[in-house]
Structure formats: C-alpha cells, structure tokens
Amino acid sequence: MDKFRLLFQHFQSSSESVMNGICLLLAAVTVKLYSSFDFNCPCLERYNALYGLGLLLTPPLALFLCGLLANRQSVVMVEEWRRPVGHRRKDPGIIRYICSSVLQRALAAPLVWILLALLDGKCFVCAFSSSVDPEKFLDFANMTPSQVQLFLAKVPCKEDELVRDNPARKAVSRYLRCLSQAIGWSITLLLIMAAFLARCLRPCFDQTVLLQRRYWSNYVDLEQKLFDETCCEHARDFAHRCVLHFFASMQREMRARELRQDTAGRDPEPPEGPEASDGPDGGSGKAHLQAISSREQVDRLLNTWYSSKPPLNVASSPGLWGGGLSHRAATVAPGTRLSQHTDV
Amino acid sequence: MDKFRMIFQFLQSNQESFMNGICGIMALASAQMYSAFDFNCPCLPGYNAAYSAGILLAPPLVLFLLGLVMNNNVSMLAEEWKRPPGRRAKDPAVLRYMFCSMAQRALIAPVVWVAVTLLDGKCFLCAFCTAVPVAALGNGSLAPGLTPQELARLLARVPCPEIYDGDWLLAREVAVRYLRCISQALGWSFVLLTTLLAFVVRSVRPCFTQVAFLKSKYWSHYIDIERKLFDETCTEHAKAFAKVCIQQFFEAMNQDLELGHAHGVLATATAAPAATDNAGEEREKLHGIMDQGSVNRLLTSWHECKPPLRLGQEEPLMGNGWAGGGPRPPRKEVATYFSKVHCDI
Numbered sequence: 001m002d003k004f005r006l007l008f009q010h011f012q013s014s015s016e017s018v019m020n021g022i023c024l025l026l027a028a029v030t031v032k033l034y035s036s037f038d039f040n041c042p043c044l045e046r047y048n049a050l051y052g053l054g055l056l057l058t059p060p061l062a063l064f065l066c067g068l069l070a071n072r073q074s075v076v077m078v079e080e081w082r083r084p085v086g087h088r089r090k091d092p093g094i095i096r097y098i099c100s101s102v103l104q105r106a107l108a109a110p111l112v113w114i115l116l117a118l119l120d121g122k123c124f125v126c127a128f129s130s131s132v133d134p135e136k137f138l139d140f141a142n143m144t145p146s147q148v149q150l151f152l153a154k155v156p157c158k159e160d161e162l163v164r165d166n167p168a169r170k171a172v173s174r175y176l177r178c179l180s181q182a183i184g185w186s187i188t189l190l191l192i193m194a195a196f197l198a199r200c201l202r203p204c205f206d207q208t209v210l211l212q213r214r215y216w217s218n219y220v221d222l223e224q225k226l227f228d229e230t231c232c233e234h235a236r237d238f239a240h241r242c243v244l245h246f247f248a249s250m251q252r253e254m255r256a257r258e259l260r261q262d263t264a265g266r267d268p269e270p271p272e273g274p275e276a277s278d279g280p281d282g283g284s285g286k287a288h289l290q291a292i293s294s295r296e297q298v299d300r301l302l303n304t305w306y307s308s309k310p311p312l313n314v315a316s317s318p319g320l321w322g323g324g325l326s327h328r329a330a331t332v333a334p335g336t337r338l339s340q341h342t343d344v
Numbered sequence: 345m346d347k348f349r350m351i352f353q354f355l356q357s358n359q360e361s362f363m364n365g366i367c368g369i370m371a372l373a374s375a376q377m378y379s380a381f382d383f384n385c386p387c388l389p390g391y392n393a394a395y396s397a398g399i400l401l402a403p404p405l406v407l408f409l410l411g412l413v414m415n416n417n418v419s420m421l422a423e424e425w426k427r428p429p430g431r432r433a434k435d436p437a438v439l440r441y442m443f444c445s446m447a448q449r450a451l452i453a454p455v456v457w458v459a460v461t462l463l464d465g466k467c468f469l470c471a472f473c474t475a476v477p478v479a480a481l482g483n484g485s486l487a488p489g490l491t492p493q494e495l496a497r498l499l500a501r502v503p504c505p506e507i508y509d510g511d512w513l514l515a516r517e518v519a520v521r522y523l524r525c526i527s528q529a530l531g532w533s534f535v536l537l538t539t540l541l542a543f544v545v546r547s548v549r550p551c552f553t554q555v556a557f558l559k560s561k562y563w564s565h566y567i568d569i570e571r572k573l574f575d576e577t578c579t580e581h582a583k584a585f586a587k588v589c590i591q592q593f594f595e596a597m598n599q600d601l602e603l604g605h606a607h608g609v610l611a612t613a614t615a616a617p618a619a620t621d622n623a624g625e626e627r628e629k630l631h632g633i634m635d636q637g638s639v640n641r642l643l644t645s646w647h648e649c650k651p652p653l654r655l656g657q658e659e660p661l662m663g664n665g666w667a668g669g670g671p672r673p674p675r676k677e678v679a680t681y682f683s684k685v686h687c688d689i
Contacts, residue, residue: 291598
C-alpha cells in the first residue's frame, strides 16, 4: 500500500503529472483490453475487410474520446475559448498550447491499440487476405479464380475445413503478418522520430513565447481549481450561517411565545440570537466570503466570474477596475502595458 | 517499504539518477518486448532478408530515440545550446558532457535488443537461410538439378517448419543448427565487445581530463536542478497569484454590493486587517511580480538573459558568469535573480 501511496503522491505533485499518470493508465488499460479481446474474423468475402478495418479503427476512436474526457484540461480549454473578454484579454496562443498538450496525451492510447493490432497481425490478415495477389504463391496455380477467392477469404480461420493444415494458407498468412509487422514498426519509427525532432527543435523557435504560454496555461488551470475550492468554502460558510440563523430565529420565536404566555411581568431577556450567530462567524477571518449572503448575490457573483473575469493585476486595489465589476467595458488594467510580449 | 521509498527518493534526486532508473526499466522492457514479439519470417526469397534486417535494426532505433525522448535533458540540452548568452556564457564542455551522458544511457536498451536477437537466432536464421552451403551440409549432388530461383525458394522456407518441403536436399534441423550456432557466436562476440568498450571507456577516462569532467558534471547537474526549481517557483507563484486574484474578486463584489445596496452592516473596516493578514502572506510569495506584464517580462529575461552564476553581487555588464575576475564591489547578501534586469530585451 505504501508503494501505491508513494506513486500516487508523485503523480499528484503537479497537474501535468496527474495527466501523465492518467495517460499511462489509459495505455495500460488499452494493452489489457487488446490482450483480453477475443478476435473473431468472419471469414466471409465482403465482411472480412469491414471487420478487420473496423476493429483496427473503431476502438482507437473510442479511446481517443475517452482520453479527451478523462483530461480536465480539455474543459478548461473550452471554457477559456468561449468566455467573454471582460477585463482580461484572451490569448489564442494559450488556447493552442493547451489544445496541443491535450491532444498529445489523448492520442497515446489509440496509438498503442493500433500498434499492438499491427504487430500482432490478426486484424491485418483478416482485412486483407482477400486482396492478396495469388501469383505470388505457386500453390494457387491449379485453382479457378472463384475457388482462389473463397480460399483466400478463409485464410484467417485456421480451423476451417477448407484450409486446415494447408501450406498455402500458412504461406499467405505468414506473408500478410510479416507485412503487418513491417507497417507497425515503420509507423512506430516515424512517430518516435517525430516526437524526438519536436522535442529537440522546440527550443530553437520561440522559447520565450513557449515559457509564457506554459506559465499562463498553468495559471488558468490553477485559478479554475482555486475558484472552485473558494466557492465550496463559501457554500459551507453560507450553509453554516443559514443553519445557525435558523436555529437562532427558532429560539427567538419560542422565547417570544413564552413571553406572550407568561404575563407575570418577568423581565424580557435580551435576545441572544444575533450574538450567538455572530460568534462563530466573527472569528473566522474570512470576511470576503461573508459579504455574499443571499442567493441572488451568489448568482450574481458566478455570473460576473464568467462574463467578466478580473484583470491579471493584483498590485492595484480591487475598486479600480474601471468603475467596479458591474462595468462591462474591456478596460485594460495599468500593469498590462507590456502585453506585446504575449501577442504572437 | 522503507527500502523502496529510499530507492524511489534516490532515483528522483536528480535527472541522472532518474534516467539510470528509466534506462534499467527500458532494458528490461526491451528483453520482455522481444520475448512477447511473435517473430514471423515470411519464408519468401526476396522478403526474408528485408524482414530480418528490419527486425534487427528498427526496434533498436525506436528504443534509442525513445530513450532520448524520455530524457528531459534533451530539451534542456537544446535550450542551453540555443539560448542567448545574456549574462551567463555558454560552456561547450557542459553541452558535450550532457550529450554523451544522454547517448550512453539511451544506447543500453538497443544493445540489449540486438544481443537478445542474435542469441536467440531466429532473425539470423531467417536472413541467411538462402546462403547455407548446401554442398557441405546436405545432399550436394542433387543441388545442380535445381535452378537458382527454385533453390532459393526452397531454402527460404527453412525457418518455417510447417511449409518446408526440402528434406530430400537438406535436413532442416541441420541448417537450423548451423545458422543458430553462428548467430549465437556473433551474439556473444557482440556482448563481449560492448562490455569491453564500456569498461575501457570507464576506466581510461579518469586518466585524462578528470578535472574538466568533474566541472562539467557539476554544472550539468546545476542547470538541471535550476531548471526544475524555476518551474516549481513559477507554479507556486501562479498559485499565489490566483489566490490573491480570487480574493480581490470576492472583495470587489463585496464593495460593489455595498455601494449598490448600502448594507453598511458588514464591517469591512474591521474585516480588512483580517483579510490582509491572509492576503499579505500570499502577496509575499509573489516576490513583487504582480501583473501580467511583469510575469511576461520575467519569463522573457529568464530565457534571453540568464543571471550570472554569482550570488550577492551587482554584476558589471561585461564579463561572463562562468569565469571570475574584475574588481569586486562590496557584497550584498541577496540573490539578484528577480529584480533589476540590466540587459536589453
């Protein structure tokens, strides 16, 4: 268990590590899925290609979509893309950076499936057995073309009576498997070479722009997470106060009823409600959360967060954002005059 | 479990140790991959050699490039190579050291693959089955009766037991044993050669340039650690920035609402000290970089004009950061990384 905790902590250390971890997990799941899948070629002329190619391409598509779903950053990217400008300019470079990082990670599992399928060969043999050129194999010299086609369609099925223990079937099957493996290795080589060149050559172009985009995309992600946490805290605070307020008002009501019933002129006891409800609140020190205290205000806060994000300048005090948050003009805060660095 | 944790921490301590771990894993993975891979000789005259050459050479190339890609030092090397000198000169010896260390580690998995392939023998058998000396090993007298193409087609099927039909000419077992034996001899020679080479390089190197080697190793580790720490500091800064930004947003909403509804009850005056305590802590983490322009400027100057490798002094504009020298102004015990960028961007 300690082992897993260590690994878990290592992967949680940054959001990039988390995404790498998910990517690896998905790749491992793909390998397991492929090895446990029971391949079942139909061995019928027109259906072979459909089955073979379908199995080669459909699971990768599903895995790609899974990879996109599992990645938080895809949602972050779409949100950043669609938000209104508000007080904060949008930088298309950041959106492109997040998009490329999401796509790279989501493509890992589909590629693992395709490579496994090609290196294994069954899909390829099933899909292309009918398209083999019979001239290459001397065993077909004394068969009619239709017989040849029927035979070729049955090549993927070792146990079929027509082709069982037939050396021609083995020769064709070998040939196709070898071709499939060659294609698989070539694709692997190409991909890895592309990844290597991308990694090597990236610092040669626009390294400063890359550093800036990496920082700001990380910032956008962190800000979203922190905002969600702050809202949770606020909701808890709000609920706490609501409940206390309710108890206090019940207490007041009961006291008021007692006073009405008791006409013997007892001194009315000072209502303890407000102090009791203020007690737990006053000590928390999170006054900025207590300001928002009604449903309409919360709705308004969330609406403003979406439609008009605050500018990236915490040096000035909040009131100076061009006349408050209700002002929707796209005012640029004073600190952003050197913004030309992020324009690509 | 403690042992495991210690090993894990040790391997993570710097990039080189981490790469040693990855290198070991890849070597094991390479051997495992070979045993899981289903070698499938085509048993056709033209295709055998191509397939075998492909299997002998393509996976090692893939493993080598994978070893380089997984090594973060590759992008570090490229960055260090392409960056402008700024206030810190570039040392080609450090770059050479980084490249050699990366290449050495990345070569281990391909060597394991080639060795395992040769020792197993299937690949060699597939490639050279048509070159077997039939006259010496089989019924040489029957060979001239066949055309070269027929002979080639016959011999090409030696690796495939289920379709071989040339037992009358050459017993399959004999050919297989002959070729496997040559393959294993080659495999062991290869292993011996590579280990000998590695041993010679390792033992002989300290006889030459040991001092330069130590310096390069130190500065290469330094660059790696500095880069990691910079990334961590940037992440912390982004976190603090986001916290302060969100806090200010909530406060602004509060003020907005007060102006709008004149609620007055909420004592923002008393709340302000409590809020600024938290905010003050977060603001300190910002090191004075508090807006988008400053952050961008900081990141630009980190790449274009790295600070000199000298703490606590105001550096003159000339002179590089690697060598010492020049008159020394009185020291100030403060690291000058974030403030006062002197060079022109």
